[in-house]
Amino acid sequence: MTKIDQSYIQDKFVEYCKVNTRSDEQSTAVPTTPGQVDLLKIIEKELEKLGLKDISFSEEDSYLVGKLSSTTNKEVTPIGFVAHVDTADFNSENIRPQVHKNYDGKDISLKEGRILSTSEFPSLNKHIGETLITADGSTLLGADDKAGIAGLLGMLKFLKENSSIEHGDVWVAFGPDEEIGKGAARFNVKRFPVEFAYTLDNGDPGDIAFETFNAAAATVDFHGTVVHPGEAYGLMVNAALMASEFIQGLPASEVPENSRDFDGYFMILSNIGNVDHAEIQLIIRDFDTNSFEQKKKLVTGLVGKLNQKYGLNRVSLKMHDQYRSPGDLIKQHPYVVNLVLHAYKTLGLKPKVIPFRGGTDGDFISEKGIPTPNLFNGGANFHGPYEYVTTESMALLAKTLVEIAKQHVLLNNHRDESPLKRKY
Numbered sequence: 001m002t003k004i005d006q007s008y009i010q011d012k013f014v015e016y017c018k019v020n021t022r023s024d025e026q027s028t029a030v031p032t033t034p035g036q037v038d039l040l041k042i043i044e045k046e047l048e049k050l051g052l053k054d055i056s057f058s059e060e061d062s063y064l065v066g067k068l069s070s071t072t073n074k075e076v077t078p079i080g081f082v083a084h085v086d087t088a089d090f091n092s093e094n095i096r097p098q099v100h101k102n103y104d105g106k107d108i109s110l111k112e113g114r115i116l117s118t119s120e121f122p123s124l125n126k127h128i129g130e131t132l133i134t135a136d137g138s139t140l141l142g143a144d145d146k147a148g149i150a151g152l153l154g155m156l157k158f159l160k161e162n163s164s165i166e167h168g169d170v171w172v173a174f175g176p177d178e179e180i181g182k183g184a185a186r187f188n189v190k191r192f193p194v195e196f197a198y199t200l201d202n203g204d205p206g207d208i209a210f211e212t213f214n215a216a217a218a219t220v221d222f223h224g225t226v227v228h229p230g231e232a233y234g235l236m237v238n239a240a241l242m243a244s245e246f247i248q249g250l251p252a253s254e255v256p257e258n259s260r261d262f263d264g265y266f267m268i269l270s271n272i273g274n275v276d277h278a279e280i281q282l283i284i285r286d287f288d289t290n291s292f293e294q295k296k297k298l299v300t301g302l303v304g305k306l307n308q309k310y311g312l313n314r315v316s317l318k319m320h321d322q323y324r325s326p327g328d329l330i331k332q333h334p335y336v337v338n339l340v341l342h343a344y345k346t347l348g349l350k351p352k353v354i355p356f357r358g359g360t361d362g363d364f365i366s367e368k369g370i371p372t373p374n375l376f377n378g379g380a381n382f383h384g385p386y387e388y389v390t391t392e393s394m395a396l397l398a399k400t401l402v403e404i405a406k407q408h409v410l411l412n413n414h415r416d417e418s419p420l421k422r423k424y
């Protein structure tokens with residue numbers, strides 16, 4: 001049996017980092033920037049080399065998918081892995097990955113006077129002796145999520161070279177525009193016929209995240225009555241004061257600056273007003289579906305109370321859901337999580353169920369009926385010039401994905417719940 005090919009993973013990672021795939025919030029194109037298609041086409045060729053089947057790229061959703069065919073006669077449902085090709089909103093031109101072999105644990109001087117220091121980023125100490133890859137200081141690196149892509153390819157290469165290892169159909173999907181929350185929303189999952197999947201986006205080895213926020217946004221309008229202040233007695237209704245009364249009605253402690261882990265919050269985005277008219281924009285976030293609904297009810301209730309007090313339907317509310325946590329769906333299918341926990345334990349990784357305090361591709365894909373938790377990609381300090389990853393972490397990711405595919409063959413017939421039936 002051959003080993004996980006670390007130099008292959010490293011080469012692919014460095015090559016892909018150099019392609020500028022920064023996504024663009026302002027663009028309405030699919031995908032939002034052409035560099036993303038360039039990289040998808042490069043990966044498409046790689047999938048062909050690795051012998052994948054049913055490779056396809058669709059211009060409609062800009063997703064590239066392919067399948068590593070099953071090597072077993074046992075009954076196993078198809079599983080999938082997902083990584084995104086775009087990078088965050090930070091300089092991505094002429095990215096020059098720096099490879100520091102046998103990292104000695106010392107600070108690293110980057111361009112523009114930046115220093116990647118162990119005092120500021122103590123997690124570097126975990127990687128002494130490994131091959132550390134950084135940007136040169138003038139750009140981001142793009143480990144988010146090219147480390148996920150490189151790890152995925154490492155898994156495919158290993159399984160191809162070791163065809164005696166039994167696994168079911170393993171699908172892979174590479175998509176655009178994750179950083180701006182647009183890519184996976186468009187993904188036509190008919191092209192991805194898996195029972196469940198995992199995103200490989202951020203996180204540390206051993207992490208699994210399947211609960212993210214439920215998210216809603218609201219605009220509240222307040223209409224006052226303007227009269228001369230000298231003759232205002234019993235007549236004036238001040239919209240700006242109504243707006244502040246509304247804010248006073250929200251729980252003061254449930255704000256982002258007071259929230260962490262599984263806490264939810266209300267956040268006032270803007271509060272503009274005068275006597276005549278005021279407008280408040282806010283967002284609501286909560287991991288728990290019930291308390292998410294309660295938070296929305298509180299807002300509706302406050303609007304009702306103010307209307308009762310001031311009459312004439314002076315306060316109007318527009319509220320809509322933005323995205324849903326996949327937590328409820330995934331909790332109904334504990335096998336999807338247990339399989340990963342089992343693989344982690346087999347590899348000696350310490351499993352950690354973590355909250356993901358933001359949206360992910362997995363939210364959108366789960367909403368389309370495919371339970372999709374997030375695992376990890378092994379990088380750190382994402383979205384800026386101090387980003388780094390080690391070759392060893394990406395190889396560990398590849399090894400973990402191999403283990404998940406192997407364990408799925410062993411555990412599939414012993415699950416407590418029956419496999420999820422999907423209309424592909």
Ligand SMILES: [Zn+2]
Pocket residue numbers: 084144145178201202
């Ligand atoms: Zn990402």
